[in-house]
Structures are given as C-alpha cells and as structure tokens.
Amino acid sequence: MLQLRRAQDRGLADHGWLKSFHTFSFADYHDPAHMGFGNLRVINEDRIAPGTGFGTHGHRDMEIVSVVLAGELSHQDSLGHRTVIRPGEIQRMTAGTGVRHSEFNHAPGEETHFLQIWLLPAARGLTPGYDQRAVDPQAVRGRLHCVASPQGAGDALQLNADASLYLGTLDGEATATLPLAAGRRAWVQxxxxxxxxxxxxxxxxxxLALWDEPLLSLSHGMQAEVLVFDLAA
Structure with a gap:
C-alpha cells in the first residue's frame, strides 16, 4: 500500500525568521489524517534566517535527528555539547529524561536549511545523549546507505528507536532498492x-508512505537526494 504526501499539502508556519513545513501535525498545525507514521512523529523542513534561531528549550522522551542541507546549525545543550552541524553531517539527540538545547544560524548572510526529525524512542526515561557524524558522499552515491540504526553499525549513528535511516543520491540511470521485512513500513522523503x-x-x-510492500525501488533520479526510514509497524 502507498500514500503520497505532496510538499504543497504540508503544514506551513511562517514566523518571519523561520519558515517551517510540517509533514505531520506539529505545534499549531493539526491534521488528524497526518499525526505521524508508525514511530515517525515529526519531519519538519526548516529555513532559519541569518542571526536567528531557536532559543533554549526542553525535550523529553524523543529521539531527535537533524540533517542540514545548506548553511550551518549551531547546537548547544545542557549536556555540555557545543557543536556546529553542516551539510553532509547528521546529528542525533536522545532527549530521554530531559535535555535543554538551543539551535542558531550564526552564519552571516546565509540561510540555514535543515530537516528536524522526531522518532518515538524504544523506551521512556532513557539517559540523555548526543552524537554527530559526517556522511561519506561516496557511500550514498547511487545507493541507499544506512546512516542511523538501533545497532549503530559501521559509520551509522546509534538510534534508541526501532528505526533505520538511509540516505542516497541518485542521478541518471542509477537505481536503488531496499527490502522491507514483513510487518515493517517505510517512509520516503x-x-x-x-x-x-x-x-x-x-x-x-x-x-511517500509504504506498508505491506516487500521492496522499495527508487530510480530516474534527477540530482536527487533522498532520506528513507525503515520503521516499526
């Protein structure tokens, strides 16, 4: 089974300094038909104006993943981390029992464009944590490469959630597939x-949401970059 979610049908919050497209219900945007997909709760595509950002705020019991597409995102949290996330990097924060953080675009004259993703954790009350990795461009070229998983094998981030994330870039005749085990579902972004x-x-x-499908097939890329989620039912 398949269900399309077109970009223009997403929720939009325009705060001037921040433009955020919501794939699923978030904050003041509420759509009962789009409350999440499996344990995938949030995909927000955000654009932050230079010199602005999210002030210090808190989270609990959520796995939060950030993928920067352009510009840079400065992160600071109550665990003592002070980092900058740039294109080609992926970040995971385990909110667990509670963490406070801020995210800012300190780059002059350049917008920060990134995805923030929330996944329901495998358990509540986890110890808060943080990790950040660079993604090898060669590893994702023409195929789907695992960048986050519960096992955290290879160069993948370890997720405290029943989900695996794959990045891929496709162009021309390149094709990519991902087998889906029985009872699993997938989201393509x-x-x-x-x-x-x-x-x-x-x-x-x-x-694109998929369930009861044994195989995901991607093709006919035109300078495409794609993020695929293999999710618990």
Whole structure:
C-alpha cells in the first residue's frame, strides 16, 4: 500500500525568521489524517534566517535527528555539547529524561536549511545523549546507505528507536532498492531534486508512505537526494 504526501499539502508556519513545513501535525498545525507514521512523529523542513534561531528549550522522551542541507546549525545543550552541524553531517539527540538545547544560524548572510526529525524512542526515561557524524558522499552515491540504526553499525549513528535511516543520491540511470521485512513500513522523503519511487514521481519536499510492500525501488533520479526510514509497524 502507498500514500503520497505532496510538499504543497504540508503544514506551513511562517514566523518571519523561520519558515517551517510540517509533514505531520506539529505545534499549531493539526491534521488528524497526518499525526505521524508508525514511530515517525515529526519531519519538519526548516529555513532559519541569518542571526536567528531557536532559543533554549526542553525535550523529553524523543529521539531527535537533524540533517542540514545548506548553511550551518549551531547546537548547544545542557549536556555540555557545543557543536556546529553542516551539510553532509547528521546529528542525533536522545532527549530521554530531559535535555535543554538551543539551535542558531550564526552564519552571516546565509540561510540555514535543515530537516528536524522526531522518532518515538524504544523506551521512556532513557539517559540523555548526543552524537554527530559526517556522511561519506561516496557511500550514498547511487545507493541507499544506512546512516542511523538501533545497532549503530559501521559509520551509522546509534538510534534508541526501532528505526533505520538511509540516505542516497541518485542521478541518471542509477537505481536503488531496499527490502522491507514483513510487518515493517517505510517512509520516503525527497530532500532535493526528483526521482521515481514505486512508479510515482516525487520532487523535493514530497513524501511517500509504504506498508505491506516487500521492496522499495527508487530510480530516474534527477540530482536527487533522498532520506528513507525503515520503521516499526
């Protein structure tokens, strides 16, 4: 089974300094038909104006993943981390029993464009934690490469959630597939460009939900970058 979620149908919050597209219900945007997908709760595509950002605020019992597409995102948290996330990097924060953090765009004259993703954790009350990794461009070229998983094998971040995340870049005749075990579901989120997934053409910002499908097939990429979630039912 398939369900398309077109970019133009997402919720939009325009705060001037922040423009945020919500794939699922978030904050003041509420759509009973789009409350999440499996244990995937939030995909927000954010653009932060230079010199602005999210002041210190708190989270609990959530796995939070950030993927920067352009610009840079400065992160500071109550665990003592002070980092900058740039394109080609992925960050995971385990909120667990509670963490406070801020996220700012300190780059002059350049917008920060990034995805913030929330996943329901495998258990409540986890010890808060943080990790950040660079993604090898060669590893994702023409295929889906695991960048986060419960096992954290290889160069993947370890997630405290029943989910695996895959990044891929496709162009021209390149194709990529991902087998889906029985009872699993998948979400495809196009970050840039255009491609075909299960025969449907998807452009930047589009999403596709899959369930009861044994195999995800991606093809016909046009400078496409895609993020795929293998999720618990």
């Amino acid at each position: 196009v970050l840039r460009g255009q491609l075909r997934a299960q025969g449907h053409t998807l452009a930047a910002g589009d999403g």
